[in-house]
Amino acid sequence: MKKYFALLLTLLFLGCSSGSDKPGPEPADEGKDRSVMLKALAENIIVPSYDQFKTKFDLMAEKSKAFTAKPDAQALGEFRNAWAEAYIAWERVELFDFGPAEKQTIRNFFNIYPASEAGIAANITDPTSSLEVPASYPTQGFPALDYLINGLGANDTAILAQYSTDKDAAKKLAYITRVIARMESLLGKVMSEWKGEYLNTFVSKTGLDIGSSTSLMVNGLVLHYERYIRSGKFGIPSGAMANGIPAPEKVEALYIKNMSQILAQAAHSAYVDFFNGRHAVTGEAGPGIKSYLNALGAKDSGTGKPLTESINAQFQVAAAKLGVLKPNLYEEVKTNNQAMKDTYTEMQKAVRMLKVDMTSAMSITITYTDNDGD
Structure with missing residues (x-):
């Protein structure tokens, strides 16, 4: 009996000492x-x-x-x-x-x-x-x-x-x-x-209501990719949107003629870096939208893969289309417009993932309106 009580006291002591230091949060939490x-x-x-x-x-x-x-x-x-x-x-x-x-x-x-x-x-x-x-x-x-x-x-x-x-x-x-x-x-x-x-x-x-930082940020980011990268740099000049009529005069950096593609690449890579939480100086990945979605366990509804994996894969496809364009997008619209439209198409696939899948996983409500059928 004495041995039994000694063992019990030992277990109680160990239990108390192990509980005195609160365990740190799990990585996902x-x-x-x-x-x-x-x-x-x-x-x-x-x-x-x-x-x-x-x-x-x-x-x-x-x-x-x-x-x-x-x-x-x-x-x-x-x-x-x-x-x-x-x-x-x-x-x-x-x-x-x-x-x-x-x-x-x-x-x-x-x-x-x-x-x-x-x-x-x-x-x-x-x-x-x-x-x-x-x-x-x-x-x-x-x-x-x-x-x-x-x-x-x-x-x-x-x-x-x-x-x-x-x-x-x-x-x-x-x-x-x-x-x-x-x-x-x-x-x-x-x-x-x-x-x-x-x-x-x-x-x-830190909330998720319309006025929270996460909601404002995500809405701003989705809008930026949809309207100012996909549409502004490719959809409108190529005629891939709305009336279908090419408008080369609406490319970015119209007058210098040799850097509209460079600007588009800079905008797209900056977006991908931000999504992945890459430090602006060191380039190292840290906490950000990707890590947050991973912690939530967000999945691609079509493939079952992690949603961030699917989004990054689509970013890569769009970047590849963008990368083969010539520096002068004005001339690309006039002589190689299908390549401009193809870039728009791949970016549109990314828009759907960001605007629907990502916001749904994050419980974010899209508060802006866009009339191009997305």
């Missing part, structure tokens, strides 16, 4: 913690991506000042190169159109294309015209700069003449300065919010 996901996405991807863009933007602003001070061939070339690098960097932050970016409607002021040549001309004539109303969207940002430094003449000599001997040369130079200043102001507002109280707000709103 930890992966479901939305605050961890949101914090990692904000600190590892969103904020450093904006920092990287700001560096490129600042260089563009610097080169624009040199050009407006002395509009010669060298200054034009350096300004053009800095603009191109900043535009590519922009594609890696444009997808963050939720929170501060949505509040400032920065995408609409930075990258609505094609640019309005008539609107730009009117603004040049009237320096008091508003750049803050919706009608002004296609008169500013990267597309407007594309027109101003690449499209005002048939060659560099003709373009430089617009800024030196033309009767409105001074006004045109002033408009470049005005466009850059407007972009700088909006970018500053967005970045200051992300580096201020909004980051804490973003991480703390």
